[in-house]
Amino acid sequence: MNKRKRSWLSLSLIAGTVLLLAACGNGNEEANNTGEDGKKTLEFWSFWGSGPRREKIEALIEDFNASQDEIEVEHVYQPWGDIWTKSLASIAAGDPPDIIVQDINSVEQRADAQQAMNIQSYLDEEDEDIQTRFYPQLWDTILYEDEAYALPFNTDTQVLFYNKDLFEEVGLDPENPPKTWEELEEYARALDKKNGDSWERIGFYPLWNLGTDVWALNADNGTSWFDSEGNVTINTPEKIEALEWILEWQDYYGEDTINTYEAEFGSGVSDPFVSGLVGIRAQNINYYTELLENAPDDFNFGVVALPEHEEGSGNWSWGGGFVLEIPYGAENPEASYEFMKYLTSTEVQEEFGLNSFDIMANKEANENLTNHPDLDEEGQMIYELADKNLEETVITPVPLTAPDFSALVNEQIDEALLGNKTAKEALDDAQSSVESLVEQNK
Numbered sequence: 001m002n003k004r005k006r007s008w009l010s011l012s013l014i015a016g017t018v019l020l021l022a023a024c025g026n027g028n029e030e031a032n033n034t035g036e037d038g039k040k041t042l043e044f045w046s047f048w049g050s051g052p053r054r055e056k057i058e059a060l061i062e063d064f065n066a067s068q069d070e071i072e073v074e075h076v077y078q079p080w081g082d083i084w085t086k087s088l089a090s091i092a093a094g095d096p097p098d099i100i101v102q103d104i105n106s107v108e109q110r111a112d113a114q115q116a117m118n119i120q121s122y123l124d125e126e127d128e129d130i131q132t133r134f135y136p137q138l139w140d141t142i143l144y145e146d147e148a149y150a151l152p153f154n155t156d157t158q159v160l161f162y163n164k165d166l167f168e169e170v171g172l173d174p175e176n177p178p179k180t181w182e183e184l185e186e187y188a189r190a191l192d193k194k195n196g197d198s199w200e201r202i203g204f205y206p207l208w209n210l211g212t213d214v215w216a217l218n219a220d221n222g223t224s225w226f227d228s229e230g231n232v233t234i235n236t237p238e239k240i241e242a243l244e245w246i247l248e249w250q251d252y253y254g255e256d257t258i259n260t261y262e263a264e265f266g267s268g269v270s271d272p273f274v275s276g277l278v279g280i281r282a283q284n285i286n287y288y289t290e291l292l293e294n295a296p297d298d299f300n301f302g303v304v305a306l307p308e309h310e311e312g313s314g315n316w317s318w319g320g321g322f323v324l325e326i327p328y329g330a331e332n333p334e335a336s337y338e339f340m341k342y343l344t345s346t347e348v349q350e351e352f353g354l355n356s357f358d359i360m361a362n363k364e365a366n367e368n369l370t371n372h373p374d375l376d377e378e379g380q381m382i383y384e385l386a387d388k389n390l391e392e393t394v395i396t397p398v399p400l401t402a403p404d405f406s407a408l409v410n411e412q413i414d415e416a417l418l419g420n421k422t423a424k425e426a427l428d429d430a431q432s433s434v435e436s437l438v439e440q441n442k
Contacts, residue, residue, distance in 0.1 A: 039072040040335045042098035045087065049077045056355040064342050071335045073099075087327055091115055096327035098336045104141050104152065104321040105397045111144035112400055117326040120147035122337045133344060133362050137395045142323055151344045152361035154352075155321030157386055157393040158214055160307070161273065161287060162280045164300040166191055166201075177304040181219075181245065184280070184307045191279035199257050202272070204280040206246050207258075208265055212413050214282075214318045216242045217394055219309040222316040224396045225409060225434070232402075232434045234409060235427040238309070243416060243423035250417065274299065282306065285389070288382050289357045303382065305389050319393040321361065359386045366390075401441040408433040 044061070048054045054077070061073045076097065078086055083100070090096040102110070110116040123130050130151070131139050138152040164174035170190045178184040188203025206215055217224045220238035227233045250258060264272050272278040274295045281287075291301065305315035324340040326333050342348060349365035352358065354374060360366050369375065369383040399405070409430045416426035 037069075037072075039070055040332045042071060042073045042332060042335055042339060043076055044073050044339065045076050045078050045083055045097045045100040047078060047080045047083050047101065049079065052355045053352075053358075056352050060343070060348055060352065064339060071338060073339055088115065091327050091329055094329055096329050098326065098330045098332060099339055100325055100327055101153065101322050102150065102325045104138070104155070104323050104395065107142050107150050107323060107325070108144045108397055108400055109403065110325070111149040114328050116149045117328055117330065117333050118144075118147055118149055119151070119326065119333070119337055119340075122334065123148055130341070130344075133346070133364070135361065135363050135390050137319075137390075137393070138321065138361050141395050141397050150323035150325040151340045153322050153324050153344065154358040154360050155319050155390070155393075155395070156284050156286055156359050157319045157389040158210055158282060158306060158317045159285045159385065159389060160280055160282055160304050161291075162302050162304070163273070163276065164302050166276060166279045174300075174302060177302060178280075178307050180308050180311055182310075188280060199253065201276070202253060202257070202261060202278050204278070204282075205253060205258060205261070206249055206282065208262060208278070208281065209284070209287075210282045212243060212246060213396075213409075214306075215246060217318060217396075218242070218306055218316045219245075219313075221314060222392065222394050224318075224394055225405065226396075226399055226402075230399060230401070232431055232438060234434060235424070235431040240424050240427055242309075243413065243427060247416060247423060285359060285382060285386050286357060292357075303385055305385065305392075315389070315392050317389055317393045319390070319395055321359075321395070353383070357382065359383075359390075363387070399438070401438045402434060403441070405434045405437055408437065
């Protein structure tokens with residue numbers, strides 16, 4: 001499928017959501033007007049509706065508005081999920097917000113479909129090289145045909161959390177967490193506790209909170225389902241081995257046990273990791289904020305990079321995140337860019353991270369947070385690990401030629417997890433299906 005066809009499909013999606021916008025309303029009637037004081041009024045959409053993120057973003061907006069007399073930014077909360085549907089509809093209606101928080105992995109799709117504005121001309125006019133603010137792999141996500149369509153805002157990375165008290169209980173050194181997959185298995189077996197046929201404690205299970213894709217790229221030297229040149233790399237020997245490894249864990253604990261425990265994750269104080277029913281948990285590093293909220297004050301845990309597939313192969317991890325974007329058709333893009341530049345500055349990023357424990361896209365901001373005086377030793381440790389981990393964290397933007405590839409891959413992985421296919425059969429079939437998809441969309 002060529003660019004024209006892809007754009008036609010995207011515009012069809014937009015048109016289909018216009019009625020939703022009319023029904024829900026977007027409160028944007030005066031967003032692009034000049035106020036009585038002569039300031040350009042900008043509407044900024046985010047999904048930060050409560051808690052420290054909303055408090056901090058609104059305080060930062062207040063500071064920005066007070067710092068100059070040309071731009072007035074208004075924050076508009078849009079619920080998660082709704083924000084992007086409403087954005088598409090508002091673009092189609094010719095009345096978009098001025099700045100929006102968007103998914104980092106789909107910038108190229110929006111640029112290709114003319115849903116986001118090209119900001120390269122503003123970057124070219126800067127004395128500062130704005131690109132150097134950001135981790136390189138984050139910057140790469142906002143480029144389309146070598147020009148910028150957004151600015152990275154925040155990111156994440158996947159790590160291991162482990163219960164130090166349980167380590168001590170079973171004779172493991174809490175200051176020496178597992179470094180390889182082999183050691184991870186050894187530690188998990190030591191932490192396991194079984195009473196007859198019932199599991200009283202699970203040492204570790206790889207698919208709680210992480211997907212097969214993360215373990216696959218960890219095993220394959222940081223190469224995801226597509227390599228750096230866009231080639232489909234699903235059924236490599238390393239990825240087949242990773243899926244076989246996951247199936248072995250599933251067979252060991254049994255599907256019923258896994259499903260029972262999995263139902264409890266994400267349920268606050270009954271989280272099996274917090275309650276001691278699970279010894280090691282792979283998770284987004286932002287899980288730290290949940291522990292601050294739900295874990296007892298004396299909960300003794302450590303955080304470490306994902307183990308290497310084998311010694312020397314690298315602690316490869318996966319990350320996502322969000323960007324700041326100007327929707328196509330916004331009336332004051334130059335003013336919008338100024339606000340985006342402000343939100344990605346080192347000082348502002350540092351302040352946002354300090355209050356939210358988000359991993360910020362600005363590299364210097366994260367480095368400053370590793371020894372920030374307003375953070376305790378634990379908080380500084382989180383930022384130190386994140387900064388180091390981002391050296392081996394892969395961001396995986398969705399290729400233009402394979403917009404729906406993940407459904408094809410996940411379908412085959414499910415077949416393997418259900419026992420209907422071997423790991424090799426499943427990934428061979430996924431490879432074939434995605435290659436066909438790519439060929440159709442060229």
